[in-house]
Amino acid sequence: MSFTPVQKVNAYEIIVGQIEQAISDGTYGAGDRLPSERALMTDFGVSRATVREAMRVLQATGVIESRPGDPRGPVITAFSPRVLEKSMAKLAQLDSVSRVELLQFRLLLEGHASLLAATERTDEELAEIARRGEDIADLADQPDVRFGERVNRFHQAIRRASHNQMLEICGNVVGGVMAEMIDRRLTSETDRSSRVRTSARDARALVAAIRDGRAQEAAAISTGNIYRYYADDLSSEETRRLATMMQSYGAQM
Amino acid sequence: MSFTPVQKVNAYEIIVGQIEQAISDGTYGAGDRLPSERALMTDFGVSRATVREAMRVLQATGVIESRPGDPRGPVITAFSPRVLEKSMAKLAQLDSVSRVELLQFRLLLEGHASLLAATERTDEELAEIARRGEDIADLADQPDVRFGERVNRFHQAIRRASHNQMLEICGNVVGGVMAEMIDRRLTSETDRSSRVRTSARDARALVAAIRDGRAQEAAAISTGNIYRYYADDLSSEETRRLATMMQSYGAQM
DNA sequence: CCGGGGTTACTGGTCAGGCCAGTAACCGAC
DNA sequence: GTCGGTTACTGGCCTGACCAGTAACCCCGG
Missing domain, CATH: 1.20.120.530 (GntR ligand-binding domain-like)
Incomplete structure (x- = not known):
């Protein structure tokens, strides 16, 4: 029996993972809109700061784009190189x-x-x-x-x-x-x-x-x-x- | 005379830019430590939430690694593929x-x-x-x-x-x-x-x-x-x- | 003199609540 | 109908707070 090293996962990482998963299995496609940050924080049961950190990661990875004021929420971007x-x-x-x-x-x-x-x-x-x-x-x-x-x-x-x-x-x-x-x-x-x-x-x-x-x-x-x-x-x-x-x-x- | 489109830069992006700049011009090298989030927030004159968003981006880009509790602050990582x-x-x-x-x-x-x-x-x-x-x-x-x-x-x-x-x-x-x-x-x-x-x-x-x-x-x-x-x-x-x-x-x- | 265990001053992770500037849809006046 | 303002949202950012960790430090017993 082999032990696997403990690696705690941050809350925002779980959110990133779930959203990436949802994209890769087709729940979300390019051009679709993610719920707003305030909606996501109730969905995931976390604070807005945590949601925002997840958004930042997704944004830096080129998965989403978001723009202040847009009532439709962040948009899932087609892959950009x-x-x-x-x-x-x-x-x-x-x-x-x-x-x-x-x-x-x-x-x-x-x-x-x-x-x-x-x-x-x-x-x-x-x-x-x-x-x-x-x-x-x-x-x-x-x-x-x-x-x-x-x-x-x-x-x-x-x-x-x-x-x-x-x-x-x-x-x-x-x-x-x-x-x-x-x-x-x-x-x-x-x-x-x-x-x-x-x-x-x-x-x-x-x-x-x-x-x-x-x-x-x-x-x-x-x-x-x-x-x-x-x-x-x-x-x-x-x-x-x-x-x-x-x-x-x-x-x- | 040509106009350039306005593109506002988020606060956290400026932080990311400055830190990346500091690394590329040699102020920071691999293995060096960044100041703590609380120190950075006074350095940059922003709130901790903003500093943290910058940290998340740098982390997602593979520039730094951080772990809770370490009094030495986030570490600048050597390039990893x-x-x-x-x-x-x-x-x-x-x-x-x-x-x-x-x-x-x-x-x-x-x-x-x-x-x-x-x-x-x-x-x-x-x-x-x-x-x-x-x-x-x-x-x-x-x-x-x-x-x-x-x-x-x-x-x-x-x-x-x-x-x-x-x-x-x-x-x-x-x-x-x-x-x-x-x-x-x-x-x-x-x-x-x-x-x-x-x-x-x-x-x-x-x-x-x-x-x-x-x-x-x-x-x-x-x-x-x-x-x-x-x-x-x-x-x-x-x-x-x-x-x-x-x-x-x-x-x- | 030396080693080990507890203390302490930090770290990052997360939360709550709040203000602001901006967007876009909606709606009423013309 | 079109045009303008209103409005209900959005994301950006801030303040202040609590928690669980970490590692250095110090002191005490050997």
Whole structure:
């Protein structure tokens, strides 16, 4: 006979649990309204402070949204990736996660996003990708627009065309974090204009590969582009850790 | 001149923001103690209820932990993937995320985990991988041990050997979700024993490839195994959506 | 000198009751 | 009918209080 460690559960946790349960078993669905705080406190037999703490947790977890004054009560929200993005961004910014790891992960995501986009994209999505690709070239005349963000928007369109939400969301997070890193570092003006030129050219090649359904090539171009962007800053050990991955995509280092 | 929409910020949100800021700029580090709720309420000039709501949010986000009676106050926790796992699991269980998407994402993660493990693993990690691979074969004599979980542990060891934390954590989440799906569905006893046999054999092949540093092969074996496990249940459309990916790993469908 | 048990000053968890600003439905006047 | 105000709610926040825990402290017996 084994004992299980005692773990007392706070009152508000029970409320959170019950409401999450009610949502997961279909009692409540997205768009439905929860009773008001005052109603919940009689339902659960607790004080309003306790109900409110439960509401805060549900709100922070992205389960509900509430607005003062609305007589209809808090609304159950469809899942929003906001929470996921935040906690993933926290992971990415963790000191223990090295540059190489982040870059590896990014190559992996962008590579497969391009791969899938080449076969799954609709015509509208292709047009959107092409448009954002051309937006990169326009950066030459817009010195105040952030470079990393603009390029990330291009990749974002590709990720969306992959028709894989997990890939899309994770890619958005990692891409966002790294775009910010770029914009923080990119100060030199001449450096910028040269990067704009090569990025615009690379983007066109990638768009063409996706347009023609050349999936493997798209992945190779995509990962190759990203790799070359960071190549100068990498140590030989870091380069080694990327070699196998790049090879698997058939990309040039 | 453009107007920005008014968005009032709740008092507790300001507290959350300030504390998160203090952590991200190094004022507080993991293991440090926050002042007590009563101290914070004078610091921020709000009531305890408001402080407590802020604490609840920070706790739900995995930033702090607190327990009653401890005179040292709430402790700032080192990052734990718990929150990430929960929100990712919620995403994975979402109806809008299809089986194919989940499977695509899993193939992507496990494929590259195997790829990297083949070149990056230490001898200890290889031993651990091999051990857990053999554990799968032992399942034949242990009808009450959950199959999906055991196999997932094997993959978990591989993910760890990839030396990429992002890959490891995301893989753990997706792997965990899918292992649970397997264990819920796997009821037939004869089905189980045949699956145990093939999985054990597949695992040995994968271990050998990782041992010998045959990275591409390891990725192909790994993704091939996973694919074949689900192949019977897939529609032709789902199969098509996986084809490009499988091809990119050089895996057999 | 040292160890152990009780005291004490805190901690977080919860409750009750109250005020305020805001929302949206309702309803009557035009 | 439409438009304006009224009204009955909502959530946000506050005050003040009690309880069960925790851990440091201190004192007493060895």
